[in-house]
Amino acid sequence: MLTFLRKRAVGSLISLIGLVVLVFFLSRLTGDPTALFLPVDATVEMREQFRALHGLNDPLLVQFGHYVRDLLHLDFGDSLRKARPAIEVVTEAFAWTLQLALITMSIVTILAIIIGALAAWRGGLFDRVASILSLIGASAPDFWVAIVGIVIFSVSLGWLPTSGTGTVWHWILPVAVLFIRPFGLIVQVVRGAMMTALSSAYVKTARAKGVRARPIIFVHALRNAMLPVITVIGDQAAALLNGAVVIETIFGFPGVGKLMIDSILQRDFNVVMAAIMVTALAIFLMNVLIDIAYALLDPRIRH
Amino acid sequence: MTEHLLQVEGLSVEFHTAAGTVKAVQNVSFHLDRGETLAILGESGSGKSVSASAIMNLIDMPPGRITSGRIRFDGQDLLALSDEQRRRINGRRIAMIFQDPLSHLNPVYPVGWQIAEAMTTHGTAGSDARAETLRLLTRVGIPEPQAALRKYPHQFSGGQRQRLMIAMALAMKPDVLIADEPTTALDVTVQAEVLSLLEELQAETGMGVLIITHDLGVVAEIADRVVVMNAGEVVETGTAAQVYANPAHPYTKKLIGAAPGKGVMHDPLPPVQPVLSVRDLRKSYGGFTALDGISFDLMPGETMAVVGESGSGKSTLARILLRLDQADGGQALWQGRDLLTMPPRELFALRRDLQMVFQDPTQSLNPRMTVFQLVSEAWVIHPDILPRPRWKARVAELLAQVGLKPEHAARYPHQFSGGQRQRIAIARALALEPKLIVCDEAVSALDVSVQAQVIDLLDRLRREMGIAFIFIAHDLPVVRDFADHVMVMQKGRVVEQGSVRQIFDAARQPYTQALLAAGLDPDPAVQAARRQARLALVLQPIGILRRNDPPSLRSP
Structure with missing residues (x-):
């Protein structure tokens, strides 16, 4: 297990380095921050002073060298816009996104597994209704659902706040909208995997042994069916950790996705870089968790 | 009429499919x-x-439907009982083991737990079930039973897995054991055990014991009586010896006639210049030696x-000769040139001389290609062989050659059958x-009947076209x-090789003799005699006790 973790860490470090290089140079292509930060009537001297202050006059490679040097000291630089350490800005936003992702994915996982497993076992009308609803869910455009949700529940009915944070009520719409697509997808994967597992030879053996229906579904079949399901859960969770950009923007939710968009538009390079690094790390940890879950579920991977 | 333990009467089962x-x-009907x-x-x-699945309530309904019949047990x-009542009979009074024990054991649970479950699900206390599981594992001959309890199915060999299945089936001391092709995927010596x-x-x-099999040898070895089925119907029934000696139905006659191993053995070929000469071939995978000096x-x-x-x-040998895998050492001279070190360009030209036929045609034929595309694909890769206008005629010719229609x-x-x-x-x-x-297999x-036809086809191709076969x-x-020459391998080494007559009539090595003795003859009389020899050769050295009663005394 430890060797495995070490291998994964080394592999991820290499991708992380590639990511730093790519994002650093790509973000410089978006243009000069000076144009955005200083008023239109700023003098040439003022511009020069701003550029010198932030090291923007150095050749790109030198800037990159400085950046990497600071990075090795875990210094992500300061936010140009907010004039405080970029990493602080990012972790604050990331905490919001993490909460949102955790709450959403927990509800999604539990409900999708129960409904998908039952659909596979019972078949008939329940299966058909579950399949159609999950297909609609998996293909629903979330920005549209979000706006319709606001129009109905916030504007017309006035039950829920339109955007922002503060109370429990503020969470309901974003979680509900984010829930729909992963739920639809995962129900379908669970259903498919359970169909395969329930028609497998070992389930036949269990029936020949006289095992009752409930342990056949939830003990014999489900654990085998979880392997492909976990992969999809991991993908979906990773997508949420990346920041649900559209949803966070629509609901004015101060998460990392919204932060990234804002800082790109503002050419706040340090914040962009820090945000990308933090989410990359989070996704790496997520993948390790998925791998550990795999090994726990399937002894063939462990040995 | 006396009551039989299990009696199937007039059973009919249908499946509703798209077709x-x-x-x-x-x-x-049988009892x-x-x-x-x-x-x-x-x-x-x-x-x-399907008949056996009906007894165990394992037919999925729908698409299956039992349209008539009764299954009387005790x-x-x-068929008149509720699902819950049948669940209580399954595993406790009637148990079943299957072909391919690897897929029939749950891969993610320890085998000890799986065997104990057969008891706890019928109300045995957990501690009693665990103690009994240990006893069962010891009884069916699993080495280190205490440690085996916590192991998973993939950590056992094929024969051991079938022993685990047997332990699981016998946990509740059932009155009836149904065994569906229990030894089909196993090696001959393991099958005998x-x-x-x-x-x-x-x-x-x-x-x-109700044993379901396609193998006349298994019938000869173990059965008192036999029911012969064809196309969903019972065509013949009787004692195993009777049915083999005097088959009444044409299908039974055909089946017995198709059983291999009774033809005239080939005479050795006169020695000529070999087309392929393999010397000291070696291959290991990690620490495992797959080939250890094959010549x-x-x-x-x-x-x-x-x-x-x-x-x-x-199979490693086959893969290496076709350069699907790299050898670690040795040489394989094909008409004087070493196959194993040949550069890619030369190898490409040579590939047309070496072809392979795999075990499972369902997997080795691309399901999205027509037969024409499958056969003519070789000419796409080697365009100089045949000009495109002649492909159609040549495919028709080849299909006729293998007994298919243009x-x-x-x-x-x-759209085709397995054969x-x-x-x-x-x-x-x-x-x-x-x-x-x-x-390769x-x-x-x-x-069996299809096997005989395919073998005949291969033998004809060999004679008419002079193709060599491995x-x-x-x-x-x-x-x-079918063979002219036989090479017996064990653990990556050649144990013995010689002409087919020498190997089958006068094997020198104990391993070859054990293999031959473990094979099952379709004739119950021959098999009874052979059992004696096998008990001496195969079973005693690995510690299985000889039974007291001579097998030939089994009453029909």
Whole structure:
């Protein structure tokens, strides 16, 4: 297990380095921050002073060298816009996104597994209704659902706040909208995997042994069916950790996705870089968790 | 009329499929008594497994439907009971073991837990079940039973897994054990051990055993009575000895006639310049030595059979000769040039001389290509062989050569039976007019009667076209009928090689003798005699006790 973790860490470090290089140079292509930060009537001297202050006059490679040097000291630089350490800005936003992702994915996982497993076992009308609803869910455009949700529940009915944070009520719409697509997808994967597992030879053996229906579904079949399901859960969770950009923007939710968009538009390079690094790390940890879950579920991977 | 332990009367089962209703089993009747072994013998599609599944309530309904019949067990009609009542009978009074124990054991739970579950699900206390599981593992001969409890199915060998299945099935001391092709996927020596174990356990518990098989040898070895099934119907029934000696139904006669191992053995070929000369071939995977110094010569137009049990390295040998895998050492001279070090360009040109036919034609034929595309693909890769306008005629010719019709060219593989698919695979191999065809278990997956036809086809191609064959097989009777030369492998080494007559009539090595003795003859009388020899050769050295009663005294 430890060797495995070490291998994964080394592999991820290499991708992380590639990511730093790519994002650093790509973000410089978006243009000069000076144009955005200083008023239109700023003098040439003022511009020069701003550029010198932030090291923007150095050749790109030198800037990159400085950046990497600071990075090795875990210094992500300061936010140009907010004039405080970029990493602080990012972790604050990331905490919001993490909460949102955790709450959403927990509800999604539990409900999708129960409904998908039952659909596979019972078949008939329940299966058909579950399949159609999950297909609609998996293909629903979330920005549209979000706006319709606001129009109905916030504007017309006035039950829920339109955007922002503060109370429990503020969470309901974003979680509900984010829930729909992963739920639809995962129900379908669970259903498919359970169909395969329930028609497998070992389930036949269990029936020949006289095992009752409930342990056949939830003990014999489900654990085998979880392997492909976990992969999809991991993908979906990773997508949420990346920041649900559209949803966070629509609901004015101060998460990392919204932060990234804002800082790109503002050419706040340090914040962009820090945000990308933090989410990359989070996704790496997520993948390790998925791998550990795999090994726990399937002894063939462990040995 | 006396009450039998298990009695199936007039059973009919249908399946509703997209292609219409399939009558899988029609008006089937048989019975089984305590202490008796009944074999249901039939080829694929005969309905033999469906009959057994009906007894265990394992038929999925829908699409299945039992349209008529009764299954009387111990005074009650199983088909009239509720699902819950049948669940209580399953595993406790009637138990079942299956072919391919690896897929029939749950891969993610320890085997100790799985065996104990067979008891706890019928109300045995957990601690009692665990103690009994340990006793069962010891009884069926699993080494280090205490440690085995916590192991998972993939950590056992094929034979051990079937022993685990047997332990699981016998946990509740059932009155009836149904065994569906229990030894089909196992090596011959392992098959002999598993069948002996079943017989011993039957003697101990007095249970009735219903064994479902396609193998006349298994019937001869273990069955008191036999029910022969074909196309969903019982065609013949009687004692095993009677049915073999005096088959009444034409289908039974055909089945017995097709059993391999009774033809005239080939005479040795006169020595000529070998077409392939292999010297000291070596290959390891990590710490595992798959090939440990293999050497042999193959003459043009000769069939060399490579026999051995799983793990003997015979498939590795095939892969290396076709350069699907790299050897670690040694050489393989093909008409004087070393195959193993040949540069890619030369190898490409040479590939047309070497072709392969795999075990499972369902997997080796691309399901999205028509037969025409499959056969002519070789000419796309080697365009100089045949100009495109002549492809159609040549495909028709090849199909005729392997016993198919020219109009089959437009069809897809799933529209053919297993035997026909293997013919397509052979036609594809012939398209390049090869000088050597490597057959890796090419007939093992086929029914006996189809197997005989495919073997005949291969033998005709060998005679007419002078193609040499390397014929990898575990089935000795087939080898006996088809091979000129036999190489016996064990653990990556050549144990013995010689002409087919020398190996089958005068094997020198104990391992070869053990393999031959473990094979099952379709004749119950021969098999009874052979059992004595096998007990001495195979079972005693690995510590299985000899039974007290001589097997020949079994009453029909």
